[in-house]
Amino acid sequence: MKLEVVKEKPNIVEQTIVPTYKKKLQVIWKYRWQFGMILPGFILVFLFNYMPMAGIQVAFKDYNIFESMWTSPWIGFDHFYFLTDSEFWRVFSNTIWITVLKFVVGFPAPIILALLLNEIKNNTFKKWVQTLTYMPHFVSWIVVAYIIEAFLSQSSGLVNELLVYLGMEKYYFMGSEEWFRPIIIFSSVWKEVGFSAIIYLAAIAGLNPQLYEAAIVDGANKWKQTLHVTIPGILPTICIMLILTIPSLLNAGFDQIYPLQNPINLPVSEVIDTYVVTTGLNQGYYGPATAIGLTTSVFQLLLVVGANQLSKKYGNTRLF
């Protein structure tokens, strides 16, 4: 080990004498410790990421739990009948509705919050606001579901108390179709807006102060400075974050939605992820559920590749 660093040149001479495969084995032997460190991770990824990929065959097989998936008979595309099922397309449209609405409201929100925080000159106040708004990010979606219940419950919810105080009727928000989406969108913004703002705050902090000085010399007020210095300055960050949201088009947020589902809101609250869990894990239709999962995985892969192309073209960076 000691000599390798010092004796680089004699090694090159040796290289011509020692056969290449032996040389290669020597290099591998030299890194035996490193390979030992990689081995557990390698096996884990094989078991929990690559083996499930092999399990995709269940989508094309008549699989039952008493037989191995390797020996089950092939049945072709029978499990893909869901593509002709109107139920599936309703679930699909529910998913798109939620992700698009989340994007429309949830994407600009942290940018606006970062811009507003940037205007606060009192550092103590700024720090407090940041500390408190980051906090919900670390709370589980289950707890958020309880918060929603505590506020909206028909019997004792705060909101209903307020409605009664204002002389209105009590309303069962969680038992209505039209309120489900607003509740999902609002709670996800509430939970993530502060934390998502961090990246924009960092981008703003990294802007060159001379740009602002120049703008002030040119007579720009605060609003003009924001419009012509801050926003163009953080535009690259905004673009990257925009591209990063593309792959999650089919990901409505299982952890958030599932705890809020009930029979009444199911027509709007059933999304692809929850549908896969219900048909696959609850009802045991492994084949169709795998087929749905495979379809979304492929679609998602296309979205990621597309997003990567976009970021190569416009962001000058690659995602992978």
Add this chain to the structure above:
Amino acid sequence: MKISKGEKAFGVMNTILLSLLAISTVYPFIYMTALALNEGLDSVKGGIYLWPREFTWINIKTVVTNPLVQDAFLISIARTIIGTIGTVVITGLCAYALSFRSLPFRKSLMIYFLIPMLFSGGLIPYYIQLRELGLIDSFLVYIIPGLLNIWNLIVMRSFFENIPDSLIEAAEMDGANPFTIFWKIVVPISMPMLAAISLFTAVAHWNSWFDGAYFVNEMSLKPLQTYLQNILMNADAAQNLRQGSAAAAASTDAAVAAASRSITPMALKMAVVILGTLPVLIVYPLLQKYFVKGVMIGGVKE
């Protein structure tokens, strides 16, 4: 510099708006704490906003003496501690080895680790695999599948790559093997990054409920968040929470009996939520010190 009237008005509005936002994030926790510490029957009347009106510990007491809640709490603690240490060690070692620039097959190995970020087999094949490995209904299902976190692997690897080679080479000269170097040199200088990743991993472990709900049937093996999900969505399970208090209601001590009769499912639920949130809120100040850094490390890679 002169401040115009418009700017002044904006400053005031801005302060009010941000204050409201900040309040909206803490208020739900204050409200739920007040409900958990108030007599259940009294809460139904409404009017509890900031602090309990009829203060009582009985909800909290009923909940923490419930054997199911105790089990769930211990499972959550165990999975958080074991899972976090395991993940940071396994992923950290793997990331460190992959950070050697002259490692043979380095590129192929990285591709091997990156492909699962782009494509996955989906939930059902994953479930079948867990079953074939015998992990269903086992505590290990919380730990083993998460031991290698690919996202953390990337973040850690790019951090380790920036450690000056001279430090490592000097130790190699002294004849130290890569394990020793990792433990004695790399870990100490990577402490802020490792702390950030550990804290994030710990919070994720504490908050996760799905694996407990679908990969484990045994009630005593379910973590607290799954238990919470269970009593949220299942009224019968919420009724079971009261079993502890049923015994108290029959108590000869009139005061205890009266207090326990006032218990409502809602008050008990709030008490469990407090129990499920408190650990995160306690480590939060610690977390806050590190997570901005953590987001930055992740952000660079994005």
